[in-house]
Amino acid sequence: xxxxxxxxxxxxxxxxxxxxxxxxxxxxxxxxxxxxxxxxxxxxxxxxxxxxxxxxxxxxxxxxxxxxxxxxxxxxxxxxxxxxxxxxxxxxxxxxxxxxxxxxxxxxxxxxxxxxxxxxxxxxxxxxxxxxxxxxxxxxxxxxxxxxxxxxxxxxxxxxxxxxxxxx
Numbered sequence: 512x513x514x515x516x517x518x519x520x521x522x523x524x525x526x527x528x529x530x531x532x533x534x535x536x537x538x539x540x541x542x543x544x545x546x547x548x549x550x551x552x553x554x555x556x557x558x559x560x561x562x563x564x565x566x567x568x569x570x571x572x573x574x575x576x577x578x579x580x581x582x583x584x585x586x587x588x589x590x591x592x593x594x595x596x597x598x599x600x601x602x603x604x605x606x607x608x609x610x611x612x613x614x615x616x617x618x619x620x621x622x623x624x625x626x627x628x629x630x631x632x633x634x635x636x637x638x639x640x641x642x643x644x645x646x647x648x649x650x651x652x653x654x655x656x657x658x659x660x661x662x663x664x665x666x667x668x669x670x671x672x673x674x675x676x677x678x679x
Contacts, residue, residue: 523629525583525596525637532584533575536595540614541567547651552676570599570613581637585617585630593621596634600641610643631664 528536544566545559554562571577579601585594594617602609612634617626638646647669650658 522588523585523593523626523633524588525585525630525633528575528582528584528595530575532592532595533582536582537564537567540597543616544614547654550653551651552674581634581641583634583637585626585633593618593626594630596630598634598638598646600638600643602647606645606647608642608644610638610641610646612646612648615648627660628664631660 541560541563545554545563548554548563549556549559571580575582579599581596581598581600583596583598584592585596586592594615596615597613599611599613602611612631615627615630615634617630635646648661648666650661652673
């Protein structure tokens, strides 16, 4: 997840991801998710992408048709896609009425234009329309830019996991 703190964009909307977009997104998501886990020291580089693919497949056993998943593309008024957001309407820890952002990303060439904040807000609206009363997400500790975006968008820390390497 990335920071996007440019001027606010209020006319971004979301639509369902197409099958072709889904295929491309799954690969890109696995590569990015693996990169984050490798950087965090959770996985090795050799195993990263395969572990990421397995984790994503477990959450989306029926692909785009998996119930309770919102897999959306953020678009500008002219229809130009600028980002993606994946929201699970069922929280991974079973919290009632709380949805969970699995992934959000603004396309690399569109960052710095306020689109991350707008995409987050659009996803929040859709989750609320689908009955969610709260929305949570995880952010890797090294991704301070994303954490700042979430804090300034009204998110607060509710759990925190910490690590200390004990190398000789």
